Amino acid sequence: MTLLHTPPHTLPADWYGAAPAPIGVDQAFNGYVAATVVHTLDRLGVWDLLAADPRLDIAGFVRSAGPAVRDRVVREVLRAAAVCGWLRLEDGGDTAVLTDAGRETLRMRGYFTWAVGGYSDLFSGAARLATGEATFGETLLRDEAMVALGSGQNDRSFMSTTLDEVLDGIDFHTLADLGSGISARVSRVVGARPGTRGLGLDISGPATELGHRTIAEAGLTDRVRAIRTDVLDVCHREAHRDAIAEVDTVMSFFLLHDLLADPGTRPQLFTRLREAFPAARTFVLADTMLRPDAEGSATLPVFSLGYELAHALMGVPLHTKETYEELFAAAGLHPVRTVPFGTPHSWLYVLEAR
Numbered sequence: 203m204t205l206l207h208t209p210p211h212t213l214p215a216d217w218y219g220a221a222p223a224p225i226g227v228d229q230a231f232n233g234y235v236a237a238t239v240v241h242t243l244d245r246l247g248v249w250d251l252l253a254a255d256p257r258l259d260i261a262g263f264v265r266s267a268g269p270a271v272r273d274r275v276v277r278e279v280l281r282a283a284a285v286c287g288w289l290r291l292e293d294g295g296d297t298a299v300l301t302d303a304g305r306e307t308l309r310m311r312g313y314f315t316w317a318v319g320g321y322s323d324l325f326s327g328a329a330r331l332a333t334g335e336a337t338f339g340e341t342l343l344r345d346e347a348m349v350a351l352g353s354g355q356n357d358r359s360f361m362s363t364t365l366d367e368v369l370d371g372i373d374f375h376t377l378a379d380l381g382s383g384i385s386a387r388v389s390r391v392v393g394a395r396p397g398t399r400g401l402g403l404d405i406s407g408p409a410t411e412l413g414h415r416t417i418a419e420a421g422l423t424d425r426v427r428a429i430r431t432d433v434l435d436v437c438h439r440e441a442h443r444d445a446i447a448e449v450d451t452v453m454s455f456f457l458l459h460d461l462l463a464d465p466g467t468r469p470q471l472f473t474r475l476r477e478a479f480p481a482a483r484t485f486v487l488a489d490t491m492l493r494p495d496a497e498g499s500a501t502l503p504v505f506s507l508g509y510e511l512a513h514a515l516m517g518v519p520l521h522t523k524e525t526y527e528e529l530f531a532a533a534g535l536h537p538v539r540t541v542p543f544g545t546p547h548s549w550l551y552v553l554e555a556r
């Protein structure tokens with residue numbers, strides 16, 4: 203196993219990050235507020251408009267957004283974004299112009315959809331979780347659709363090129379994506395390769411609903427299906443065996459840590475996965491792994507702290523790269539490629555079942 207480990211000096215530079223630790227009070231406070239501003243601009247559709255045209259006519263935007271939209275509130279959020287340096291207000295405050303820093307924030311907005319949209323109730327409810335007043339999954343929830351949407355946004359922005367390059371070397375006909383979220387990835391991949399078919403499996407009702415919409419918008423209803431199911435039921439209880447019998451390639455992104463949460467089933471997970479997909483010879487699996495030496499680091503990258511804290515609060519353990527590689531090996535899954543996958547401490551494996 204040791205040979206597969208990647209020495210620390212080969213990690214991409216942005217995985218170490220540039221945010222200083224200890225974090226200053228001013229940075230922590232402003233970072234919190236700024237994160238909510240990024241997410242608000244996303245929900246209002248402002249980032250999408252700025253991606254298409256870096257100059258936004260504010261009055262025109264408010265008019266087109268609908269009669270109930272409050273001009274004053276929109277302008278205050280845009281003013282806060284300008285204070286953050288992501289926009290420049292011109293024409294007496296009537297035009298918002300995207301800055302270079304704003305372009306970078308727009309590119310990475312999926313992290314904020316994930317954190318603010320998906321996990322803000324969990325983060326702000328941590329004290330109630332600690333005291334026993336709230337229980338995750340019962341009285342404290344994450345917003346699954348926002349988690350899936352944020353992942354999908356990041357995929358489009360800075361992961362799709364890596365995945366497409368990896369998949370170029372793989373001959374597949376029927377693909378399953380486990381924990382497919384809004385089915386954006388499976389739709390994109392199948393859409394780009396004529397004659398192929400795809401299945402997106404996800405436990406979340408809201409994410410699967412968005413998945414049906416993604417598939418329809420891509421014009422792929424005859425080739426891609428989104429199924430709401432628990433992948434653990436597929437692995438351990440033989441759910442949906444007919445639908446998945448033909449699958450020759452299995453992919454999964456940012457779900458494995460959830461599937462590995464139960465220490466009782468963890469050692470057999472990948473063996474059960476192979477049995478559930480008997481025709482699959484190739485597994486393309488990616489996940490965000492436990493950061494080495496997190497407490498000792500003098501800088502912080504984007505995402506890692508939120509990912510680690512959210513999963514700790516939910517009681518989902520995270521695993522090192524070494525643990526993943528040991529579990530793959532025990533199931534007879536042999537890595538033929540291992541590449542860094544965009545988000546800090548995330549690795550993508552192409553594994554052959556032998």
Ligand SMILES: C[S@@+](CC[C@H](N)C(=O)[O-])C[C@H]1O[C@@H](n2cnc3c(N)ncnc32)[C@H](O)[C@@H]1O
Pocket residue numbers: 346349350352353354357380381382383384387403404405406409431432433434454455456457460461
């Ligand atoms: C972080 S999101 C990643 C979504 C997508 N793979 C992506 O990379 O954009 C994790 C997804 O796994 C789904 N999920 C979590 N546990 C699951 C399970 N046991 N079975 C199926 N899906 C699950 C969640 O609903 C969510 O959509």
